[in-house]
Amino acid sequence: MAFMTFFPPSHYGYGEPQDYKLLPFRFDRRKNGDYLLTNEAGEFYILSPADFDALTSHRLIPGSEQYFDLKAKHFLFDGESSALLDLLAAKYRTKKSFLEGFTKLHIFVTSLRCNQSCPYCQVSRQGEEADRGVFDMSAEVLRRSVELMLQSPAPHVTMEFQGGEPLVNFDLVKNGVLLAKELNQSRGKQIDYVICTNLSLLNDEHLEFCRAHKILISTSLDGPEYLHNKNRPTERGKPSYDVVVRNVRRAQEALGKESVSALMTTTNESLNYPTEIVDEYLRLNLGSIFVRELNPFGFAVKTAASVGYTTEEFLDFYKRILDYVIKINKSGRTFSESYASMVLAKILTPWPLGFVDLQSPSGAGIGVALYNYDGNVYASDESRMLAEVGDYTFRLGNVLENSYEELFFGETMQTIAAASCNEALAGCSDCAYQPYCGADPVRNYRSQGDIFGNRAVNNGYCRKNMAIIKHLLDLVIGGDDDLQRIFWAWINHDDVNRMGLPV
Amino acid sequence: MAQKLTTRGIPEGFLTRTLGRVTFHPVNGPERSDFFLGIPRQSALAPDVDLTGYAGILIETGAKHAISDAIKPVIRYDDISFIREGYILGIEPGTGQTRILYRPESGNNTIFSTGRCNSNCLMCSQPPVVVNDDGIVNEHLRLIALINDAPASIGITGGEPTLLGDGLVAILSALKEKFPNTHVQMLTNGRLYAYKDLVSKIGSVGHPDFTSAIPLYSDIAANHDYVVQAQGAFDQTIRGLYNAAEHGLGIEIRIVLHKQTLPRLPQLAEFIYRNLPFVDHIALMGLENMGYVKANWNLLWIDPVDYVGTLEDVVKYFFYRRMHVSIYNLQLCVLPPKLWAFARQSISDYKNIYLPECTKCDLMNRCGGLFLSSEARHSRGIKALRADLSSEAGAETFGAV
Numbered sequence: 001m002a003f004m005t006f007f008p009p010s011h012y013g014y015g016e017p018q019d020y021k022l023l024p025f026r027f028d029r030r031k032n033g034d035y036l037l038t039n040e041a042g043e044f045y046i047l048s049p050a051d052f053d054a055l056t057s058h059r060l061i062p063g064s065e066q067y068f069d070l071k072a073k074h075f076l077f078d079g080e081s082s083a084l085l086d087l088l089a090a091k092y093r094t095k096k097s098f099l100e101g102f103t104k105l106h107i108f109v110t111s112l113r114c115n116q117s118c119p120y121c122q123v124s125r126q127g128e129e130a131d132r133g134v135f136d137m138s139a140e141v142l143r144r145s146v147e148l149m150l151q152s153p154a155p156h157v158t159m160e161f162q163g164g165e166p167l168v169n170f171d172l173v174k175n176g177v178l179l180a181k182e183l184n185q186s187r188g189k190q191i192d193y194v195i196c197t198n199l200s201l202l203n204d205e206h207l208e209f210c211r212a213h214k215i216l217i218s219t220s221l222d223g224p225e226y227l228h229n230k231n232r233p234t235e236r237g238k239p240s241y242d243v244v245v246r247n248v249r250r251a252q253e254a255l256g257k258e259s260v261s262a263l264m265t266t267t268n269e270s271l272n273y274p275t276e277i278v279d280e281y282l283r284l285n286l287g288s289i290f291v292r293e294l295n296p297f298g299f300a301v302k303t304a305a306s307v308g309y310t311t312e313e314f315l316d317f318y319k320r321i322l323d324y325v326i327k328i329n330k331s332g333r334t335f336s337e338s339y340a341s342m343v344l345a346k347i348l349t350p351w352p353l354g355f356v357d358l359q360s361p362s363g364a365g366i367g368v369a370l371y372n373y374d375g376n377v378y379a380s381d382e383s384r385m386l387a388e389v390g391d392y393t394f395r396l397g398n399v400l401e402n403s404y405e406e407l408f409f410g411e412t413m414q415t416i417a418a419a420s421c422n423e424a425l426a427g428c429s430d431c432a433y434q435p436y437c438g439a440d441p442v443r444n445y446r447s448q449g450d451i452f453g454n455r456a457v458n459n460g461y462c463r464k465n466m467a468i469i470k471h472l473l474d475l476v477i478g479g480d481d482d483l484q485r486i487f488w489a490w491i492n493h494d495d496v497n498r499m500g501l502p503v
Numbered sequence: 504m505a506q507k508l509t510t511r512g513i514p515e516g517f518l519t520r521t522l523g524r525v526t527f528h529p530v531n532g533p534e535r536s537d538f539f540l541g542i543p544r545q546s547a548l549a550p551d552v553d554l555t556g557y558a559g560i561l562i563e564t565g566a567k568h569a570i571s572d573a574i575k576p577v578i579r580y581d582d583i584s585f586i587r588e589g590y591i592l593g594i595e596p597g598t599g600q601t602r603i604l605y606r607p608e609s610g611n612n613t614i615f616s617t618g619r620c621n622s623n624c625l626m627c628s629q630p631p632v633v634v635n636d637d638g639i640v641n642e643h644l645r646l647i648a649l650i651n652d653a654p655a656s657i658g659i660t661g662g663e664p665t666l667l668g669d670g671l672v673a674i675l676s677a678l679k680e681k682f683p684n685t686h687v688q689m690l691t692n693g694r695l696y697a698y699k700d701l702v703s704k705i706g707s708v709g710h711p712d713f714t715s716a717i718p719l720y721s722d723i724a725a726n727h728d729y730v731v732q733a734q735g736a737f738d739q740t741i742r743g744l745y746n747a748a749e750h751g752l753g754i755e756i757r758i759v760l761h762k763q764t765l766p767r768l769p770q771l772a773e774f775i776y777r778n779l780p781f782v783d784h785i786a787l788m789g790l791e792n793m794g795y796v797k798a799n800w801n802l803l804w805i806d807p808v809d810y811v812g813t814l815e816d817v818v819k820y821f822f823y824r825r826m827h828v829s830i831y832n833l834q835l836c837v838l839p840p841k842l843w844a845f846a847r848q849s850i851s852d853y854k855n856i857y858l859p860e861c862t863k864c865d866l867m868n869r870c871g872g873l874f875l876s877s878e879a880r881h882s883r884g885i886k887a888l889r890a891d892l893s894s895e896a897g898a899e900t901f902g903a904v
Contacts, residue, residue: 003623003631004798006732014725043777068767072722072774081724083741087778090745349824350777481819488823501819501841 015063018078022056023088025075028432036473041091042346042435043073046477091350095435098354098367101154103408105356105368107162107381108145110172111136112373114165116198116240118232120265120294120307127235128168136169137373144399145371146179151404152369156190160218162381164373167201170209177213194218198232199247200240207254214259217251219244221262221284223270223277231267231307248284263290263338266314267307274320282328282335290338291321293464295382295443311463319471329486329496336490343472345491346436356380358438358465360428362420365396365413375399377407379416382442394442416441419451427455427462433469505875506853507585508603512561516575517596522604522642523558524649525590530557537649539592542566543583559594561586591649593642604646611851613658614643614674620663622692623732624718626759626803628793628876631662640670647677656686665695672704679710686712688755693717694736696743706750714753714783717744720764722774730763741778748781755784761803765810772817776824785821787814788849789832792876800880807837808884814838818845835870837884843869850874863887 356363365379383394422428444453591605620631724737821828831849864887
C-alpha cells in the first residue's frame, strides 16, 4: 500500500516566481568589470554587470542558476525556507567564535635588554649589559602577570616570551613557565609556550628546557647572509647570520622541525631579493615564511628614511614572493607563506581564525595582552612600543596596581573596543573585503592620530590588506585545480603531495 | 552474496506473532522458550527427544522425525536449508510468513523499525506503508533480548524510525545497555529531529557509538522537498541536523545520485561545507533499482559513467576540506581509478550480487558489486578489469592498487 502519486516540482514551489529580499552583502568591481559579492559569513560570488543589475533591481529570474546560487549562499532571501536565516546566523556566529574565551595570546616581556641592534627594531631596546634591576621583570611582576593570564576565561592560552631578547635572562623564562604550570594545576587550561628569540645566545640548557616543556621557538631570519647581517647586526656591529643558521639547525634537531618557525622583516634592501630570501628558508628546511612589513612603531619610524619603502613597493615584493612560493609547491615541495595561509583560511573555510593582526573585533586587548617588564599591561605589542617612545595611550594599567577587571574592562579597553569593529568603521563597513580583513585602532592612532582611522587617505593597513586579500581572491577565483590543492595544503598544514586524490 | 530472508510455512498452534532463535540442537532449561528447534530433512535428533516448551518447532518437508500431535506450536516448510543456527526469526501466526530478523554472521543486521514514513521519496527503495504497528517496539526489544553475542554493528531502518518517538529511545537504551560497544547506525530523514525534545531524549541515552544517517538532496529547499515529496521537509531536516549536532549525535549526510540531485550536486557540496561542516561523513550513493525507482526510472536514472566527472569534482571538494566522504553502491569499473579509494563495499550482503562479467574481473574482491535489483538494469560501464597494464581503465595507476 504505497503512495504512488508523485507531485511535480512546481507543487513545492521549485523555480516558481518569488518576491525576494536582499540580505546584507558588500560588493566591488573586479578588473574585468564583473562584480564580487561577499556576505557577513565570508561567502563570495561573482556576477556579470547585467546579472548584478537584475539582482539589485529585483528582476533576477527565479529558477535561474544565479538565483539558486545566491539564495543558497545567503545573498537573497525569498521566504521559501525559514531555516536558511538561522543558518546564516549560525555561520556568522561560527566565524566570530574566535571571541569565545576572550584573550588568548599573552605576551611576556621578561627583559628589555638585547644583544642585537637592528636598525628597524620595533621596540626601544636596552643594551645587553644594561641594569637588570631596571630592565628585567621582577619576580613579583612575573607572578602577578601569570596569575592574570590564568584569570582569562580562555580554556586555551598561549604564553609568549618576547623582549628585548628573552635569552639574556633565561631564568625568567624558566620561572615563568614553571610558575604557569604550577598555578594552572587548579585551573586545567591548555597552555602553549613560545619563545621569540634571535637564537644567538642559545645553549643546551635552553634546548633541554624547551624540549621538556614542549616550548616552540619563533626566530627572525631576514634572508641570505648579506641581507640578514645588514638588517640584524649585533650590538657591536658584528654579523649575526652564522650563529642564527647554526642555532636554527640545532633547535630543529633538538625540538623537531615543526617546533621552530621564522619570520622575516622586510627592509628596502630586502625588496631586491624575494627569491633569495625564500631559498634561504628552504635551505634551512623551514616549513613556512612569514613576510612582515615594517611597522610604523618604535624605532622604525625614526629609521624609516634609511630602511623604509612605500606600501606599493612592499606589495610588489610580497606578490613576487608569493608567486615564487607557489612555484615551489607546484614542483612538489611543501612550503607556505603564513600571512597568505591565514587570509586563505578566512576566504575559503567556515571556521573562525584568531589572528590578532587581522581580525574584527581587533586583536588589541581582546585577542592579545602584553605584560611589560615593569608591570605595565598593554593592549598589544604595538601599544607597548608606543609607550617606549612616551605615549601611554594604550596602557591598560599595571599588574601590581590593577585587578583583572580594571585592566581588561577599564576605560582604555572600552575606548579601544569602540574602534575595533571594521563592520562599523567608515570605509570598512561597505568594503567587499571586510569579512576577511580586520581593524587596528593602535596603528590608526599611531599613523593617523585617530583610533578610528581614515581609509580614504594613505592608510597603510587598509591598502596593504585590501591588496593582498584582492590578490588572493583573484588567485582563488581564477586558479586551476593545482592551485586549489596547494592552497588547501597550506590551510590544512598538510603535505602538498598528499593533498591530491589518493591513487 | 544474495541471501533469502523470507519464506512461508504452514503454521499450527501459533497464537501470536512469535520471535525465537533457531537451534538445531535440543536446549534444556527454562530458556527453551526462546528457541525455535529446527528439524531438517537429514535430522539426527534422537527419536525420543523432548519437544515440549520451545517457542516453536520448524519442520522441513521430508524430515523423518515423528512428532506427536500434542507438540505445539509447529510450522512446516518446504526448505529450511538457508536457515542456520543462531538466526532469529519472526513468524506470523495466521499466514506462516517467516522473516529472518537477525543473522549472527552478517555485518548488515538491521532493526526494521516501522514501515511507516512521513516522506515519500521519488527513489524510495522501501516504499512506506500505512499500518497500525502498535506493539512493534516490544518486538524490537524482544529481538535485542534474543541476540546472543554483541554484533560489531547494527542498523536501524524503516520507514522512518523517529516516528516511534519514545519507542525509539527505548530501543536505543536497550542497545546501549546490552551492547555498549556495538556501532548503531540509523537511517532517518531527520525531520522529527526538528523537535528538540526528541533529540534531547535521544541525546540523553548517551549511546557511545550512534550515528544518524540523514539524507539531504539539494541546497534549494523546494528541490529537496520535491525529491522527498514533502513540503517543509528541507527546513525540518536542516533544523534537525543542527539539533542533532547540538546534542552530540554522530551525523552522516546521505545523497542519492540521480537526475534530480545531480544538477546542483557541486553547489550542495559547498552548502554542506559552509553550513554543516560539523557532519562526520558524507555518503554519495548510487541508485538502487527497487521500490519507486522502477516506476520513476525515467525521472531518475543517469548512468554513473555519465556523471563520474561531477562525482570526482565533489569528492575532491570534500577531500581538500578534510571532510570524510565515501561512494556507495558504485562499481570500480564505472569509477575512475582515483575514486577507488573512496568506494565502499556498501551493499548489504543479502542483496549483493556480482554479474557473470564480474567473475572475469581481477578486482572483484575489492569491488562492492551490484544490487540484486540491478541484475538486468545497470551501468553500461560494467566490464572486467585486468591487473595487466593493458587494461584500459586505470592503466596509469593500477600498479598502486
